[in-house]
Each structure stands twice: as C-alpha cells, then as structure tokens.
Amino acid sequence: MRNEGLLYIVSAPSGTGKTTLLRGVMDYFPDVSFSISYTTRPPRPGEREGEDYHFISPQQFQQMVEKGVFAEWAEVLGNRYGTTLDSIRESRSQGVDLILDIDSQGARQIKEHFNGGVFIFILPPSLEALKQRLKARGVDEREMIQFRVAKARDEMKQARWYNYIIVNDRVEEAAEQLKSIIIAERCRRERVLKRIGLSKL
Amino acid sequence: MRNEGLLYIVSAPSGTGKTTLLRGVMDYFPDVSFSISYTTRPPRPGEREGEDYHFISPQQFQQMVEKGVFAEWAEVLGNRYGTTLDSIRESRSQGVDLILDIDSQGARQIKEHFNGGVFIFILPPSLEALKQRLKARGVDEREMIQFRVAKARDEMKQARWYNYIIVNDRVEEAAEQLKSIIIAERCRRERVLKRIGLSKL
Numbered sequence: 001m002r003n004e005g006l007l008y009i010v011s012a013p014s015g016t017g018k019t020t021l022l023r024g025v026m027d028y029f030p031d032v033s034f035s036i037s038y039t040t041r042p043p044r045p046g047e048r049e050g051e052d053y054h055f056i057s058p059q060q061f062q063q064m065v066e067k068g069v070f071a072e073w074a075e076v077l078g079n080r081y082g083t084t085l086d087s088i089r090e091s092r093s094q095g096v097d098l099i100l101d102i103d104s105q106g107a108r109q110i111k112e113h114f115n116g117g118v119f120i121f122i123l124p125p126s127l128e129a130l131k132q133r134l135k136a137r138g139v140d141e142r143e144m145i146q147f148r149v150a151k152a153r154d155e156m157k158q159a160r161w162y163n164y165i166i167v168n169d170r171v172e173e174a175a176e177q178l179k180s181i182i183i184a185e186r187c188r189r190e191r192v193l194k195r196i197g198l199s200k201l
Numbered sequence: 202m203r204n205e206g207l208l209y210i211v212s213a214p215s216g217t218g219k220t221t222l223l224r225g226v227m228d229y230f231p232d233v234s235f236s237i238s239y240t241t242r243p244p245r246p247g248e249r250e251g252e253d254y255h256f257i258s259p260q261q262f263q264q265m266v267e268k269g270v271f272a273e274w275a276e277v278l279g280n281r282y283g284t285t286l287d288s289i290r291e292s293r294s295q296g297v298d299l300i301l302d303i304d305s306q307g308a309r310q311i312k313e314h315f316n317g318g319v320f321i322f323i324l325p326p327s328l329e330a331l332k333q334r335l336k337a338r339g340v341d342e343r344e345m346i347q348f349r350v351a352k353a354r355d356e357m358k359q360a361r362w363y364n365y366i367i368v369n370d371r372v373e374e375a376a377e378q379l380k381s382i383i384i385a386e387r388c389r390r391e392r393v394l395k396r397i398g399l400s401k402l
Contacts, residue, residue, distance in 0.1 A: 180380070
C-alpha cells in the first residue's frame with residue numbers, strides 16, 4: 001500500500017526570507033516536490049516560465065477560475081496566483097510529498113479542501129527587520145515597501161491558525177526548523193504505521 | 202512569561218539502539234535535560250551513580266513508592282525503575298525541556314498525569330535485527346536474549362499510542378529524526394505564540 005504524499009503549506013509575508021528557506025529545503029529533500037503556481041504577475045528578472053511560475057494572462061487565469069481547475073487562488077497587489085487541483089492530486093496519489101508556497105488566503109482554501117495538510121508560517125523577527133530586508137532587496141519603491149509592511153502586519157495575524165511558526169531571525173536556524181518539521185511530520189505514528197504495515201505490530 | 206518546559210518521552214525495546222540515539226541528542230541540545238531514574242537494578246560496568254541512574258535498594262524504592270514521590274515507575278525483569286514527580290516539575294517550571302527515557306508502562310503513567318508530553322517510540326527494523334544487536338552487545342545470555350525478544354514483540358504493540366515512531370534502521374537517519382522531532386515540537390504554533398508574546402500578532 002502506497003502512502004499518500006504529504007502536503008506542506010508554507011506562507012510568509014513578502015520579504016521574510018521564505019524563498020531562501022525553500023531553496024534550502026529543495027536541496028536537502030530531492031524527494032519533495034514544489035508546486036508551481038499560475039500567476040498573472042509579469043516575470044521578475046531571472047524568473048523562468050515553468051520553473052518559478054506558469055506566467056499567464058489575466059484572461060487565461062479568469063478562464064481557469066471559471067472552469068474550477070484551481071484548488072486555491074488569491075489576488076495579491078492586483079496580481080492573481082493559483083494552484084491547480086490536478087497538480088496536488090497527482091503528487092499525493094503518487095506518494096510524493098508536495099510543498100505549496102502560497103499566501104494565507106490560498107492556504108485557507110487548501111485547509112478547507114484537503115485533509116492532513118501541514119501548515120507552516122514564517123514570521124520576520126520584527127516589522128522593522130522586514131522593512132530593512134525589503135529595502136535591501138531593492139525591488140520595490142519606498143511606497144510599495146510601506147504598503148508591503150502594512151500588509152505583512154495583517155498577514156501575520158493569520159499565523160494563529162497554522163500548525164507551526166518559524167521566526168526567521170537567524171537563517172540557518174530557521175532552515176533547520178523547516179527541515180525538522182518536514183522530517184518530524186514523516187515520523188508521525190499514523191504515517192509510520194501505514195508505511196511499515198500495521199500487521200507488523 | 203516563561204514557557205513551560207517541554208516533556209519528551211522516549212521508549213524503545215531493549216537493544217533498539219536508544220541509548221546511542223539519546224547520547225546524540227544530549228550532545229546536540231545542551232539546553233535539554235535528561236531525567237535520571239531511580240532503579241533497583243545493580244549498575245552495569247561503566248554506569249555511574251547520579252549520571253546513568255540513582256541506584257537504590259528494593260527497600261528504599263518501596264518506601265518511595267509508598268510516599269508517592271514517583272510520577273511513574275515500572276518493574277522490568279524483576280528490577281524497578283522510577284522517575285520522581287519533583288524532577289519533572291522542577292524542569293518544567295524552569296522552562297527546561299526534559300527527556301524521559303522510560304518504558305511504555307511508565308510512559309502510560311506520564312500520559313495520564315501530565316499534559317502536552319511528546320511520546321516517541323523507537324522501533325528496531327525487525328525482531329531478527331533486534332536479536333542480532335542483543336547478541337552483539339554481549340551483555341545477556343542466550344535465554345535472556347530470547348526473553349528480551351519476546352518482550353520486545355509485546356512492547357512494540359505499545360507504539361500504537363505514541364505520537365511519533367522512529368524505525369532505527371540506519372542510525373544516522375534515526376538520530377536525525379529524533380533531533381527533528383524535538384526541534385519541530387518547539388515550533389508548534391501554541392509554543393511560539395507564547396514565546397514571542399501573543400500581543401505581537
């Protein structure tokens with residue numbers, strides 16, 4: 001009997017260092033898949049179609065919404081992001097663990113539609129630290145940074161319903177925590193008993 | 202506000218490699234305490250009073266049972282082992298995470314008396330592997346080994362009610378899993394929200 005793949009949902013306000021942490025996870029767990037979202041946002045320099053996102057037009061996105069192909073979708077700063085039901089179902093049925101890198105609006109939809117998801121929220125050490133990181137990243141103008149910080153303040157309230165919270169103060173420690181959560185969840189009794197076969201006990 | 206220390210309970214049939222795994226944890230987490238049990242079993246070569254166990258007489262043990270000082274105690278192969286209530290309460294109130302290395306009889310008592318314990322069961326990869334390890338350890342006679350294997354078969358059934366199960370097939374992997382469970386439990390939402398102060402969100 002094949003175990004159903006685990007579903008890890010990782011959310012974080014913009015500028016929390018989530019991308020760096022997830023890259024670390026990707027390197028450490030070659031057997032974990034990352035869901036690639038669809039988005040109407042234009043690619044940033046260096047981002048590649050089919051690797052970072054599937055970049056599609058607002059019209060295409062709207063059609064997909066109407067067809068009901070999304071497990072979750074959300075609008076952030078005027079751009080839409082979504083994960084298809086098929087991509088999740090496929091990984092799970094193949095027994096592959098899947099990570100969804102989505103915001104709390106999307107995470108909430110996943111929580112309603114799928115059982116057994118592991119919800120992980122990454123917090124910045126403080127809002128001030130977040131502001132500094134956004135400045136250092138150099139992608140956004142001053143007003144956009146203020147907007148993102150205000151949005152982060154709201155978004156952080158959502159951490160309350162996640163299973164785990166990682167405070168990304170020191171990145172090595174946060175990476176270790178994210179890795180540990182993934183490993184520990186695989187050691188949960190129900191999963192191990194299924195894997196080794198109940199009859200063994 | 203100080204967070205209450207976490208309580209990790211680790212059980213395993215004899216010969217599963219638990220001691221090696223726990224030594225690894227001890228080295229990795231200098232901030233985690235190990236509870237030192239009282240026992241009526243005579244010290245094995247190399248074991249030291251107050252480090253491995255508190256070695257006491259059956260009469261002393263019986264007096265402690267009657268005084269109600271034990272949080273848990275159990276009899277295994279004619280020897281008694283117990284953990285005092287005081288040792289657990291002291292660590293918890295000081296915010297120190299504590300590991301109890303006890304068998305499933307004792308673990309059951311802890312589950313009944315304390316909230317929020319994290320129960321971890323270590324399984325041998327197979328009963329045959331367990332037998333080989335016991336032989337290699339060279340402590341027990343043939344009959345004692347047969348007895349321990351039969352006991353392990355019973356004891357393994359108890360894994361069903363633990364929170365986590367680690368199969369100690371490759372020791373490095375099992376050590377990583379034990380470490381990960383400890384770290385992940387510290388990242389649980391309720392604990393992090395308490396640590397950073399609810400008001401922050």
